[in-house]
Amino acid sequence: MRASTRKILSTFATAAVTSGLIVFNATASDLDTLVKGCANCHGKDGASTESTVPIIGGISEQYVIDSMAIYKDRDRPCIEAEYVEGPDKGKKTDMCKIVDELSEGDIEALAKFYAGKTFVRAKQEFDPAKAASGQKIHDSNCEKCHADGGSSAEDDAGVLAGQWIPYLEQTFKSYASGERIMPKKMKPKMEKLSDEDIKNLIHYYGSLQ
Ligand code: HEC
Ligand code: HEC
Structure with missing residues (x-):
């Protein structure tokens, strides 16, 4: 079932390349779903309000792509993280598992999205x-x-x-x-x-x- 769905989707994607509009729409709705998932930990537009989750809005496109590759290669620890909000609130996962579910296209779209946002600095106490x-x-x-x-x-x-x-x-x-x-x-x-x-x-x- 899954494999055939994937085949249909990839056939669709190939066919749709000729029409810029269809590709744009398909990408936009997928991106929306992906971003909602990220927002359950990283906050709206990557402006995390959780002190153990980094703020990612406004970091560069290349840095997001590089970080994802680093997680994929396990050159960075897969630190356990809990969903801060959303349907999976309290459930545990980590960035390595999250990255393993993403395609190269997903990562590029997400990187562009977050690079286009503003880095909202944390309001926190310091010495x-x-x-x-x-x-x-x-x-x-x-x-x-x-x-x-x-x-x-x-x-x-x-x-x-x-x-x-x-x-x-x-x-x-x-x-x-x-x-x-x-x-x-x-x-x-x-x-x-x-x-x-x-x-x-x-x-x-x-x-x-
Ligand atoms: C369950 C919570 C959770 C979800 C969902 C989540 N993240 Fe993360 N993310 C974290 C935590 C916690 C860290 C920091 C952990 C670490 O040190 O590796 C992190 C780290 C990152 C970093 C590295 C930031 C840096 O400054 O080096 C990037 C980039 C990132 N996440 C992007 C994403 C994207 C894009 C999504 C959605 C596809 C996503 N994350 C979904 C919790 C989450
Ligand atoms: C030669 C260039 C270079 C110098 C000098 C350098 N850094 Fe970095 N730093 C990088 C690069 C490139 C990355 C991103 C690579 C990675 O993810 O590990 C990074 C990442 C980091 C991160 C992780 C950011 C995040 O969001 O997770 C921290 C923290 C950091 N550097 C601190 C420092 C400190 C403190 C110094 C000085 C003592 C320093 N760096 C000097 C190039 C440098």
Whole structure:
């Protein structure tokens, strides 16, 4: 049943390529369904209100595509996540399982969608003294690839400014343990940071609101 449905859909897709309008409509409704699923954790337009779920609205198209490939290759841990709302609220899954269900076309459409949204910075508490020290560490070690205090999406390295502090804490832990593979040139910069430096950096990113 499933295989034949897929065959029908792919035949339809091939036939529809000649008509731009049909392809556009088909893609738009699928995207709508996909986005609704993502929104059950990442919030409306990727503006997550859950501190362990990253804000993804306004990150670059390339970064979304790359992240999905990284999950698919398991070069990033499959951290258990609960649906925050929707029909599966409270049910557990993880990003690896979610990515495994997506086609390349789905991922491209989702990446375009989220890149077109605005990064809505988290409203959260931070320690101003730690944030001030963190800024210095950022400026001399991280600014080159995470431009404008980690707020630019254009460097395809994610957006750090205004990201949720609990998500960042988890992320630094995954990098330190080696479970999340680091970009080659980021590694030496990260490895020379003390625990204190990392805390300060996280408060700096969290202070940008
Ligand atoms: C059950 C909740 C849940 C759902 C549904 C979900 N995500 Fe996630 N997503 C998470 C969590 C939690 C993380 C962070 C976990 C981690 O560190 O790997 C994450 C991480 C990501 C990241 C990496 C962000 C970064 O800054 O590196 C991207 C991109 C992403 N999700 C996109 C999506 C898309 C697109 C969908 C819909 C197809 C989706 N997610 C559905 C919970 C969810
Ligand atoms: C040579 C470029 C480069 C340098 C220098 C660099 N980074 Fe990165 N960083 C990247 C790239 C590329 C990614 C995205 C790849 C990935 O998903 O792991 C990234 C991802 C990250 C992420 C994950 C973002 C997310 O949304 O999950 C964090 C956190 C981070 N970097 C922190 C830092 C800090 C802190 C420094 C300075 C000590 C730093 N980086 C220096 C290139 C760099």
